[in-house]
Amino acid sequence: MLPKRFCVKCGIEESEDNPIIDGLCLNCLLKERKIVEIPSIIKVNYCKVCGAVQLHGKWTEPLDFDSAVIRVIESYLEKPRGLYSYVEKPYVSNIEFLTKSSWNTHVRVEISAFIASRKVSQKYDVVIRLNPTICPRCIMRRSGDYTVLVQLRAPKNLLRDFRQFIKVAEKHIPEEVALNIVDIIDKGNNVDILFYEKGAANKFVSILKHFGNFKERRSFEEVGIDRHGKKRRRTVISLHFIKE
Ligand SMILES: [Zn+2]
Ligand SMILES: [Zn+2]
Known part of the structure; x- marks a missing residue:
């Protein structure tokens, strides 16, 4: 038989429920050591105009404070880093708001993981x-600036068909595409x-072409220099509505 081991902290003898790891029993280990690396502050950009959050460089759709906080946690703590080799598969198992969500929100994040095949949890x-x-x-919206102009053109004799088509197509524009629209100038035909x-504009165009018949033409126009000193180009996509 192997000699029994004891916890150096509380002196308890090793048991099935309370194994000894690194000289400590599991209970003491969870009290004594942080098992994952969790930052005490996570700072992200939040758009005060629309409520979008910048996660790893990418801006989300508009979110309220509650949803923004949750998205930040999901995005930055999705796979927390275990601090010891015996910490396996750590993940966020619960989020508790300690303060009302606002510009600074205090949350308690519960991390669950496996140590020696036992499920354990710790709060941060x-x-x-x-x-x-x-x-x-x-x-861009404020300055009226844009990257792609989509021109829809219909001959006068197809005006009714064209407006009917718009009604139908409108319902199929996904939110992420609609959010990307800087402005719409509607003059009937x-x-x-x-x-x-560009990506959103291309998606928009492919949806329109799915529901209607168009002749497409693309052109570019130079629109000065951007702040990195590169020439800026604007894409103009002309879609001419035609009868089948
Ligand atoms: Zn102990
Ligand atoms: Zn915004």
């Missing part, structure tokens, strides 16, 4: 700090839609 207090700023989408990003 974290401050989620939302840094008030204005997202690039809102900056002439509709201009201004986009902040």
Whole structure:
């Protein structure tokens, strides 16, 4: 038989429920040591105009404080780093708000993991700090600037069909595409839609082409120099509505 081991902290003898790891019993280990690395403050940019949050460089859709805080935790603590090799598969198992969500929100994050095949949990207090700023989408929207112009054109004799088509297509535009629209200038058979990003504009165009018949033409225009000294180009996508 192997000699029994004892916890150096509380002196308890090793048992099935309370194994000894690194000289400590599991209960003492969880009291004595942090098992994962969790920052005490997580600071992210939050758009004070629309409520978008910048996560790892990417801006989300508009979110209220509660949802923003949860998204920050999910995004930054999704896979916390175990501090010891015996800490396996740590993950966020619960989030408790200690204060009302606002620019600074105190939360208690419960991390669960496995140590020696037993499921364990530990709680960590974290401050989620939302840094008030204005997202690039809102900056563009405010200045009326855009990257892609989609021009919808219909001949006068197809005006009714065209407006009918718009009604149908509108319902199929996903939120992330709609959020990307800087402005819409609607003049009946002439509709201009201004986009902040190319990807969203392309998605928009493919949805329109799915529901209607269009002749497409793309062109580019130079629009000065951006702040990195690079030439800025704007894409103009002309879609001419045609009968089948
Ligand atoms: Zn102990
Ligand atoms: Zn914004």
